[in-house]
Amino acid sequence: MRRFSGTNTGELITRYARDGGTTVLSTTGRTINRQANAAGRALILFLDAMRAVREVAGSTRQLLRQIEHSGFGSLLVLSLIAGLTGMIMAVQIGFTLSSYGVADQLGGLIAITFCRELGPIWAAVIVLARVGAAMAAELGTMTVNEEVDALRMMSIDPVRYLVMPRIVGLIVVMPVLALVANAVGILGGLAVASGQFEQTSATYFQGIQNHLTTGDVVSGLVKSCVFGAIIGTIACDRGLTTSDGAEGVGRSTTMSVVFNVIFVLIADLIMTWFIQVPLKVVTG
Amino acid sequence: MTDRPGSRTALAQVLPERTWTKDEIEAAAPLAPLPAGIQPVIAIRDLHKGFGSRKILRGIDLDVLRGETLCILGGSGSGKTTLIRHLMGMLKADVGTIQVAPAPAVAGMPSTEAGFELGAANEEQLATWRRRLGVVFQGAALLGSLTVLENVGLPLVEVDHRPANEIYERVVEALRRVYLPAQEILHLKPASLSGGMRKRVGIARAIIQRPEIILYDEPTTGLDPVTVSGVNELTLDLQKKLGITSIVITHDLEAAFTIADRIAMLYRGRIIAIGPTEEFRHSPNPAVQQLLTGSTRGPLTEAYLQGTSES
Numbered sequence: 238m239r240r241f242s243g244t245n246t247g248e249l250i251t252r253y254a255r256d257g258g259t260t261v262l263s264t265t266g267r268t269i270n271r272q273a274n275a276a277g278r279a280l281i282l283f284l285d286a287m288r289a290v291r292e293v294a295g296s297t298r299q300l301l302r303q304i305e306h307s308g309f310g311s312l313l314v315l316s317l318i319a320g321l322t323g324m325i326m327a328v329q330i331g332f333t334l335s336s337y338g339v340a341d342q343l344g345g346l347i348a349i350t351f352c353r354e355l356g357p358i359w360a361a362v363i364v365l366a367r368v369g370a371a372m373a374a375e376l377g378t379m380t381v382n383e384e385v386d387a388l389r390m391m392s393i394d395p396v397r398y399l400v401m402p403r404i405v406g407l408i409v410v411m412p413v414l415a416l417v418a419n420a421v422g423i424l425g426g427l428a429v430a431s432g433q434f435e436q437t438s439a440t441y442f443q444g445i446q447n448h449l450t451t452g453d454v455v456s457g458l459v460k461s462c463v464f465g466a467i468i469g470t471i472a473c474d475r476g477l478t479t480s481d482g483a484e485g486v487g488r489s490t491t492m493s494v495v496f497n498v499i500f501v502l503i504a505d506l507i508m509t510w511f512i513q514v515p516l517k518v519v520t521g
Numbered sequence: 522m523t524d525r526p527g528s529r530t531a532l533a534q535v536l537p538e539r540t541w542t543k544d545e546i547e548a549a550a551p552l553a554p555l556p557a558g559i560q561p562v563i564a565i566r567d568l569h570k571g572f573g574s575r576k577i578l579r580g581i582d583l584d585v586l587r588g589e590t591l592c593i594l595g596g597s598g599s600g601k602t603t604l605i606r607h608l609m610g611m612l613k614a615d616v617g618t619i620q621v622a623p624a625p626a627v628a629g630m631p632s633t634e635a636g637f638e639l640g641a642a643n644e645e646q647l648a649t650w651r652r653r654l655g656v657v658f659q660g661a662a663l664l665g666s667l668t669v670l671e672n673v674g675l676p677l678v679e680v681d682h683r684p685a686n687e688i689y690e691r692v693v694e695a696l697r698r699v700y701l702p703a704q705e706i707l708h709l710k711p712a713s714l715s716g717g718m719r720k721r722v723g724i725a726r727a728i729i730q731r732p733e734i735i736l737y738d739e740p741t742t743g744l745d746p747v748t749v750s751g752v753n754e755l756t757l758d759l760q761k762k763l764g765i766t767s768i769v770i771t772h773d774l775e776a777a778f779t780i781a782d783r784i785a786m787l788y789r790g791r792i793i794a795i796g797p798t799e800e801f802r803h804s805p806n807p808a809v810q811q812l813l814t815g816s817t818r819g820p821l822t823e824a825y826l827q828g829t830s831e832s
Contacts, residue, residue: 295679379664387662390609391676391730392648398679 275496279474282396283466286404286473289397296402303406307368311414315363319418322355323347323425331434340434344441345448347426348419352453356419358505360411361464365497369472372403373493376476377486385477395477404469411465412458419457460508464501471496541807546820549791552582560622562587562734562766563608568617570603577603579790581617585734587625590760590767592777594812595787596821601770604787605736608768609656610647613640624653624733652680655727655735655765659742661719663711663726669696670707673726681730695725699755717748724755728763735759737769741776749776756780774813778802786812788821 293300326347334340376399379385388395423445430436475493479485555561561584568581577600585591595601606612607619619639637646663672671678673695674688683691696703699721711719720740727735737756741749753776759765760780771777777784778798785795786809794804802813811819 382660383658383662384664386609386611387656387658387664387726389611390651390654390656391680391726392651393676393679 275474275478278478279470282400282474282477283404283470285396286401286470289394289401290405292397293401293405296397299398299402300406303402304410307364307406308410308413311360311363311367312417314367315360315414315418316421318363319351319356319359319422320425322359323351323422323427324429326350326422327426327429328433331429335434340430340436341440342444342448343430343434343436344423344426344444345446346444348423348445348449349453351419351422352449352457354457354505354509355422356415357411357457357461357464358501359418359422360414360461361468361501362498364407364411364414364465365468365472365501366494368407369468369497370490370494372469372472373476373479374486374490376473377479377489380477380479381482381485400469400473400477403473404466407465407469408462409465411461411468415457415461419454456508456512459512460505463504463508467500467504468497471500541820543820546806546808547789547791547793549580549582550785550793550795552584553796555584555586559586561585562622563768564618564620564622565607566618566620568604568607568619569615570600570607570612571615577790578607578614581787581790581792583785583792583795585766585768587622587766588760588764589782590756590769590780592769592771592781592784593787594771594774594777594784596812599787600790601787602738605738605768605770607639608736609654610639610642610650621650624649652730653733655730655732657720657723657727657735657737657740659739661711661723663719663722665711668708668710669714669722672711673722673729675726676730691729692725695729696722698728698759699725700751701725717744717751720744720748720752721755724752728759728765731763732765734766734768737767737771739771739773740769741771741773749773752776753779 327343330346331340331343334343334346376385379399385395385399388398427438427441430441431438472493475489475496479489481488563583563585565581565583568578569576570578581600581604593601593604603612607614617640620636621639622636637650639647639650642650663669664675667675670689670692673692677683677688677691692707693703696706701718701721706714706718706722711722714722724735724740740752740756744752756767756769757780760767767780769777769780781798783795783797784801785792786801786804786806787793788808794801794806794809796804801809804810808820810816811821
């Protein structure tokens with residue numbers, strides 16, 4: 238740690254501002270440079286994995302394993318969270334809508350929120366925390382145990398054998414999980430609507446029918462596919478670049494979760510701004 | 522009763538009697554002239570490699586002859602792993618070349634492939650080279666999610682696309698060759714096996730594609746004496762029966778003297794001694810003698826202490 242010695246307090250403050258400021262700037266610069274490199278490397282990994290998709294027939298077993306592991310394993314937690322969120326939303330919004338005398342719009346509001354945003358985001362959060370972290374840890378362990386080197390030495394491309402099935406698996410599974418989250422969230426809202434606001438299911442679903450469009454559902458599913466690609470790519474990249482043994486595996490796992498949260502939200506903002514909103518304007 | 526190779530008694534008469542300078546200790550051993558008409562299967566010339574400011578390899582000159590077992594000894598941080606990763610085609614040299622000879626003719630058919638320089642090899646040449654290599658990793662590097670059958674048969678499934686019954690037969694044959702009870706362990710995951718069994722399964726996977734050369738990365742580290750003897754016998758057996766060229770990176774002196782035709786010592790990024798086992802045993806270089814006697818006083822420890830204080 239840098240030490241600042243001197244007798245004059247003013248001099249000390251000046252020196253700290255100068256040297257400390259330089260340190261902060263250089264550290265920030267190095268971090269930005271490192272993360273830009275990592276982003277470029279992850280993009281190349283994704284493109285390589287997409288090129289390997291033509292050999293997907295030879296990786297059916299790994300692909301099915303990934304789909305099973307990522308999809309079925311996440312269903313229970315996701316359903317619980319989506320259901321609870323739907324109920325909380327219904328409670329929060331229901332009272333406000335009732336005060337304006339438009340409580341029959343509750344179903345539509347909840348359905349739009351889930352299909353456009355909450356379903357894909359909740360699916361992404363659960364998958365990146367549960368599956369993405371596990372992927373980074375698994376590939377990280379394989380890397381430090383030289384299993385990835387062993388694959389290369391057997392002329393087996395690790396991108397084709399390890400990365401492609403994981404990314405494709407998540408791209409396939411994520412829309413399904415988002416649909417499940419949408420359905421369970423809407424049903425959670427219905428439970429509160431009928432219990433707290435004495436709304437019939439017919440009124441609730443009529444509200445959904447009046448407001449929800451195919452565009453809302455499709456754009457949400459497209460989002461979830463993109464989230465799947467991001468989560469798979471970042472998790473695999475972090476795993477395959479692991480070093481320093483067990484400590485490195487832990488670091489890769491943590492960084493995979495952190496970067497996935499950041500990039501999923503950035504991608505969500507971009508897609509909402511540049512795709513979902515214009516699509517809504519065009520399709521009405 | 523004979524003295525254990527490298528024991529103090531055995532080496533008493535060859536311990537250095539004069540003081541060596543640092544340059545003399547680190548001077549690279551000259552390449553032995555090859556007999557006429559013999560081409561090395563791997564010829565390493567002036568190989569340098571560094572990572573940042575750290576120079577790991579500082580001018581390696583080494584020939585590997587077809588069919589021999591060459592053991593490479595060296596202390597921690599001497600560059601053994603960096604050297605083996607160059608041979609695997611996973612690192613590119615900063616300076617120097619690794620020339621590999623064409624594959625030998627098989628079953629009366631002449632070899633059609635030309636030799637090439639590993640550092641300048643394209644993807645296709647690199648893949649061809651790796652097909653000629655089997656690698657036994659230090660921790661066996663078996664895939665934890667696959668069974669023994671799937672691990673050993675992996676290259677046959679993913680690369681050679683062989684039918685299931687042929688894969689099964691070849692896996693059983695490979696496991697039998699490394700003295701493992703194939704039927705009992707075929708469907709077990711690596712986590713259910715002992716360290717020695719995992720290492721043998723790793724060797725079975727390395728020989729399943731019938732390689733021409735096997736690289737062993739510390740094959741006996743962490744094994745009990747009986748398993749060590751088993752692995753040593755296996756290495757000799759593969760050399761005798763299949764004519765495989767073996768390059769063994771090891772710390773285990775007894776194993777080296779048991780299996781090697783030649784031994785080389787890597788010290789601070791250079792080969793400082795190389796020769797047939799008896800010749801190597803009598804090398805006057807103090808670094809070699811310190812390694813053989815296991816003394817805590819000598820150039821190896823000084824280099825280590827210097828390295829740690831620098832780091």
